[in-house]
Amino acid sequence: MIDEFTTDENCAIALDSRDTLSEFREQFYLPEKGTIYLDGNSLGLLSKQAEISLLRVLDEWKIHGINGWLDIEKPWFYYGERLGAMAAPLVGALPEEVVATGTTTINLHSLVSTFYQPIGTRTKILADELDFPTDIYAIKSQIRLQGLNPEEHLVLVPSDDGRTIDEKNIVDSMTDEIALILLPSALYRSGQLFDIPYLTQEAHKRNIPIGWDCCHSVGAVPHKFDEWDIDFAFWCSYKYLNSGPGGTAFLYVNKRHFHKIPGLTGWFGYVKEKQFDMSLEFEHAKSAGGWQISSSNILCSAPLEGALETILKAGIDNIRKKSIKLTSYLIYLIDEILTEKPYNFVVGTPRDPNKRTGHVALEHDKEAKKISESLKHYGVITDFRHPNVIRIAPVALYNSFHEIWQAVQIIKNIIDRK
Ligand SMILES: *Cc1c(COP(=O)(O)O)cnc(C)c1O
Numbered sequence: 001m002i003d004e005f006t007t008d009e010n011c012a013i014a015l016d017s018r019d020t021l022s023e024f025r026e027q028f029y030l031p032e033k034g035t036i037y038l039d040g041n042s043l044g045l046l047s048k049q050a051e052i053s054l055l056r057v058l059d060e061w062k063i064h065g066i067n068g069w070l071d072i073e074k075p076w077f078y079y080g081e082r083l084g085a086m087a088a089p090l091v092g093a094l095p096e097e098v099v100a101t102g103t104t105t106i107n108l109h110s111l112v113s114t115f116y117q118p119i120g121t122r123t124k125i126l127a128d129e130l131d132f133p134t135d136i137y138a139i140k141s142q143i144r145l146q147g148l149n150p151e152e153h154l155v156l157v158p159s160d161d162g163r164t165i166d167e168k169n170i171v172d173s174m175t176d177e178i179a180l181i182l183l184p185s186a187l188y189r190s191g192q193l194f195d196i197p198y199l200t201q202e203a204h205k206r207n208i209p210i211g212w213d214c215c216h217s218v219g220a221v222p223h224k225f226d227e228w229d230i231d232f233a234f235w236c237s238y239k240y241l242n243s244g245p246g247g248t249a250f251l252y253v254n255k256r257h258f259h260k261i262p263g264l265t266g267w268f269g270y271v272k273e274k275q276f277d278m279s280l281e282f283e284h285a286k287s288a289g290g291w292q293i294s295s296s297n298i299l300c301s302a303p304l305e306g307a308l309e310t311i312l313k314a315g316i317d318n319i320r321k322k323s324i325k326l327t328s329y330l331i332y333l334i335d336e337i338l339t340e341k342p343y344n345f346v347v348g349t350p351r352d353p354n355k356r357t358g359h360v361a362l363e364h365d366k367e368a369k370k371i372s373e374s375l376k377h378y379g380v381i382t383d384f385r386h387p388n389v390i391r392i393a394p395v396a397l398y399n400s401f402h403e404i405w406q407a408v409q410i411i412k413n414i415i416d417r418k
Contacts, residue, residue: 005328005329005332005333007333007336007337009402009405011401011405012329012400012401012402012404012405013401013402015325015329015401016400016401016402019322019400019401020318020322021314021318021319021322021396021397022400024310024314024397024398025397025398025399025400027047027048027049027310027397028045028046028047028048028242028397028398029045029046029047029048029051030045030398031045031381032379034379035379035380035381036379036380036381036403036406036407036410037381037398037399038380038381038382038392038393038394038395038399038403038404038407039381039382039383039391039393040239040240040242040358040393040395040398040399041216041220041239041240041357041358041359041391041393041395042239042383042391042393043238043239043245044219044238044239044240044241044242044243044307044395045242045395045398046242046244046303047242047306047307047310047397048306049306049307049309049310050242050243050244050303050304050305050306050307050310051303051306052306053302053303053304053305053306053307053309054244054299054302054303054306056302057076057298057299057302058299058302060072060076061298068298076296076298077272077296078272079100079296079298079301080099080100080101080248080268080289080292080296080301081095081096081099081272081287081289082305083099083100083248083250083301083304083305083308084096084097084098084099084100084250084288084289085098086305086308086309086312087100087218087241087250087308089312089316090218090219090222090223090308090311090312090316091214091218091223091224091225091233091252092222092223092224092225092226092227092228093225093226093252094226094255096255096287096288096289097225097226097252097253097254097255097287097288098250098251098252098288099250099251099287099288099289099291099292100237100248100249100250100296100301100304101248101249101250101251101268101291101292101293101296102248102249102251102292102293102294102297103236103246103248103249104134104213104215104234104235104236104249105134105135105138106249106293107234107249107250107251107291108134108135108138108139108182108213108234109138109141109142109263109264110251110262110263110264110291110293111211111232111234111251111253111263111291112125112138112139112142112180112182112211112263113142113145113262113263113264114232114257114260114261114262114263114264114291115180115209115211115231115232115257115260115263116142116143116146116179116180116263117179117180118146118148118153118179119179121176121177122176122177122178122179123146123148123153123177123179124152124153124154124155124177124178124179125139125142125143125153125154125155125178125179125180125181125182126155126157126170126173126174126178126180126181126182126183126208127139127154127155127156127157127181127182127183128156128157128158128159128165128170128183128184129156129157129158129159129165130159130162130163130164130165130187130189130190131156131183131184131187131213132184132188132213132215135182135184135213136154136156139154139182140154155173155177155178157169157170157173163187163189163190163192163348163349163361164187164190164192164350165187165192165194167194167195167198167199170183170199170202171199171202174202174203174206174208176206178206178208179208180208180209180210180211181199181203181208181209181210181211182210182211182212182213183199183210183211183212183213184212184213184214184215184216185212185213185214185215185216185217185218185221185223185233185357186214186216186217186221186356186357187216188215188216188385189348189361189385189389189391190348190349190350190361190389191216191349191350191356191357191358191359191360191361191391192349192350192355192356192357193217193221193350193354193355193356193357196212196223196228196230197224197227197228200228200229200230204229209231209232210230210231211230211231211232211233211234212230212232212233212234213233213234213235214233214234214235215235215236215239216239216240216357216358216359217235217240217357217358218235218240218241218250219239219240219241219242219311219316219319220240220319220320220323220357220358220395220396221316221320221323221357221358222316222317222320225252225254226254229254230252230254231253231254231256231257232251232252232253232254232257233251233252234249234250234251234252235249235250236249236250237249237250237304237307240358240395241304241307241308241311242303242307242310242311242397243300243301243303243304243307244300244303244304244307246300247300247301247303247304248296248297248300248301248304251288251291252288253287253288253290253291258286258287258290259286261284262284262290262291264293265282265284265293266292266293266294267294268289268292268293268294268295268296269282269284269285269289269290269291269292269293270282270283270284270285271283271284271285271286272285272289310397311397314396314397318396319396319397320396322396323358323394323395323396324353325401326394326396326399326401326404327349327353327356327358327359327360327394328353329401329404330360330392330394330404330408331347331349331351331360333404333405333408334347334360334362334408335347337408337412338362338408338411338412338415342415343411343412343415344364344365345362345363345364345411346362346363346364346365347360347361347362347363348361348362348363348389349361358393358394358395358396359391359392359393359394360391360392360393360394361385361389361390361391361392362382362389362390362391362392362411363388363389363390364388364390365388366388368384368387368388368389368390369384371390371411371414371415372384372390374414375390375407375410375411375414378410378413378414380406380407380410380411382407392407
């Protein structure tokens with residue numbers, strides 16, 4: 001792939017002209033003219049379809065009031081299940097194994113409280129030390145709720161280089177004291193993508209249930225949850241799925257586990273046909289929908305419908321293909337232009353495309369924060385992650401190769417001028 005890249009601007013233009021997804025850029029609202037938005041792994045942009053579905057639902061509320069729940073063409077009552085079924089192909093699941101509900105951290109609590117059953121000497125949860133902090137906070141509180149001490153019962157696989165986690169070390173930590181494994185599909189800083197089928201298989205060989213936080217991969221990377229036989233997963237929808245700030249999240253429960261009683265129960269997890277019987281005996285739906293807790297947050301779900309339509313139309317395999325090309329091109333330009341003195345940047349993301357998700361970690365030892373702020377000043381939106389990482393996420397649906405070329409020139413200029 002490297003062979004087709006040069007540092008010349010014409011190369012970027014040629015790559016754009018061969019881009020089969022280029023038409024999708026027009027279907028998004030790109031921020032103010034002149035800005036280069038490379039932060040879709042933190043907050044994806046608004047698409048026209050997402051705006052349409054949001055406005056439709058607002059109209060439904062305006063026109064139908066309470067009847068929106070049951071007596072309109074697409075009743076809100078089934079919205080979580082419908083959006084789950086729409087998203088299922090993105091993760092290789094059956095429609096009834098996915099539901100749009102709650103938020104990421106809430107879904108983590110709900111699923112961990114279901115699958116974490118410490119018994120005898122099997123009492124610990126295995127995670128890794130480069131996890132997104134909310135996952136660790138939530139896991140610790142789940143351990144405390146079992147009357148156990150997180151200092152003893154949370155095992156964090158260490159990182160050898162501060163960027164990535166060696167999968168062999170994860171497997172070595174799967175001892176007979178581990179009651180549950182919870183890992184991210186991709187690390188939020190370096191973008192390392194884990195081999196989910198391999199780690200799932202190793203966990204299951206040892207009879208340990210395993211769940212995945214897929215915030216940093218769904219919408220950028222295709223998954224095959226059923227084929228890989230993972231136990232559960234959850235992910236947000238506002239990053240690569242473009243549902244908007246605070247958009248409704250997702251959860252997946254493997255159908256093998258539909259009979260399990262959800263750890264956190266609420267009336268929206270009730271068997272749908274009988275929910276309005278208002279019985280005090282809880283009976284959960286035997287689907288991912290059984291893990292819903294509260295009334296669906298309809299207005300935070302509505303943009304997701306249009307956002308998913310756009311992604312499904314583009315096709316997740318096409319998205320992944322272009323995403324790999326975008327990150328490969330970015331890494332190539334960094335290597336060629338920004339690694340020598342006086343630039344001194346380092347690529348902190350795995351170079352094997354199968355080992356990374358949709359962003360590239362550009363590291364700079366002392367000045368990363370300042371450079372990230374300076375980039376914003378020049379209209380390039382990235383984000384800084386403590387202590388030394390500038391995350392750059394070129395998104396297949398709306399970023400161009402030329403924007404990457406421009407961003408690298410701007411980074412070079414920032415250093416040249418200083
Ligand atoms: C973005 C992200 C979250 C966010 O959690 P919220 O509950 O949606 O605020 C959680 N985990 C990971 C790995 C993330 O990247």
